Amino acid sequence: MNERSSSNQVNSMSVWLAEGQSSQRDMLKSLQALKAQTPTPFTIIASHRQNRPEILEIADKVYYEPSKQSIASDEQSAPQKALPRWQFVLEHAKQNNVKVILTGRNGIDYEAQRKVFDTAGIRLLTGATSVAALQTIDDKFAFMQQCQAHDIPVATAWRFDNTNELEALLAKHGDQPLCVKPVSGIFAQGFWRLDTGKAATEQYDSFEHLYFTDNKKISTAQFINAYTNSQMVKERPIPMLLMPYLAGQEYSIDVVCENGEVLAAITRHKKGKVQHIGYDSAVMEVVIPLIKAFGCDGIVSVQTKADSDGQHRVLEINSRPSGGIGYTAHSGVDLTQVGFGYWLGLTDKPKLADIVKKITPCQMRAVTTSVKIETEE
Structure with a gap:
């Protein structure tokens, strides 16, 4: 049972x-x-x-x-x-x-x-109120196009489905720092920085990406070779995106929302191993119209990254709570409680302006812990 x-x-x-x-x-x-x-x-x-x-x-x-x-x-x-x-x-x-x-x-x-x-x-x-919205959120290329249609600053991307398309895109855009990632995916799976643009004068060590995998760097030639000869890709084609690499600060934003309205939100960014939690108004100027454009509903997470001019650009929406949703409690505002307190009828509808006043900016560090589990016979 x-x-x-x-x-x-x-x-x-x-x-x-x-x-x-x-x-x-x-x-x-x-x-x-x-x-x-x-x-x-x-x-x-x-x-x-x-x-x-x-x-x-x-x-x-x-x-x-x-x-x-x-x-x-x-x-x-x-x-x-x-x-x-x-x-x-x-x-x-x-x-x-x-x-x-x-x-x-x-x-x-x-x-x-x-x-x-x-x-x-x-x-x-x-995370939304229609299958179409969720499918668009999941498809990073379609997502980018809809952001552009709503004049929302978003990371530019070009789709490729084979080596010829990739090489054509590199010939056209290779004078700038670039990166690649799958059209659909989570947890930065398949994301790699390429040594294009200025980085081309300091080509990435072909062994470095195997040794320092967390750096997410790979030489362009090595990526092309791996992609071209991949048996996995031949058996199960994986649509990919080529994108300008944004070198600015990345933000994760946890959002409680209803039919496109932001009810509560907390922004956080990471420096080293330390998470900085609070409410960044400049980031939210991008997030609020984004949530409205996609009719987001529930608890979702948004990723943004700043370009060389300091403009915050949207990377993606995850139509579910982030792995760091629990971190929000350190700010004095637990977004899980805010959302479910309202949806269960225990509290009044949250107002973003009121929530912002309750947020106490703070810093926190995630630690690894352990839990003993009892196996079932």
Whole structure:
């Protein structure tokens, strides 16, 4: 049975955090703190495809989401029991009087079924309010084009799907520092800086990118050779982007939003290992119209980077909470609590101007810790 309950108490309403990328545990801890602060009872539900006790132990009630493997197994033995993830969650959500669901990493699947969640009285948080918006956010080239259409400063990009297109682009734009990254991806997967422009006079060591992988540098010739001869790319084509490399300060912005309106936000940037947390108005001048243009809804994260003139340019929107959403609590404003307090009806609708006044700028350093887990027999 894909269910485990740590409490027999049935509360009047529930909130559900589905499988996320990297912030599910921190958000569950914030919700438990919110629950302790309010007289209104609610149950905190979490779900995941895998047995992740270090995450799920924070919830009041736990479900294990169907995985592709489990669905395939069910189809062989009992096809009538095979449920899509969204339907599995919906049925259990109705049983538990869930009022709010944060979908985590599978937002598009849920978003396609928004009407049935609305009919069930469930506030669905996918990062936007349409499949088209989520697909555009996920496609970094389409995302750039829509930003340009709305006059939002955005990092320029040129798409390539093969070596000939890449070499043509390099011939045209190679007089400046450039970088590459996939059209779709997370966690900087596939991002590399190239030794073009001024860097071409100091070509990157061909071995350096293997030794210092965190530097994300690779010689242009080495990248072209690897891309051209990649068996992985031949079997599964990966659309890529060639982009000017922006050398300015990068920012991560956590945003609580509703139908394109920013309700609360906290900006942070990293210097060395130290995170600087606060509210940078210059960065938010780019973020606020961006959230409106894409109709963002829920808790999302935005990345920006400054160009050589100091202009903040949008890199991407992640249609889900960032891995650092828990850091916001150090500023005196816990964005998880701000958002869910409102969506659960525990607080009034947040106003950005009021939230900004409560933010205390601070610095913090992330540390690695450990959690003992008990294996299931």
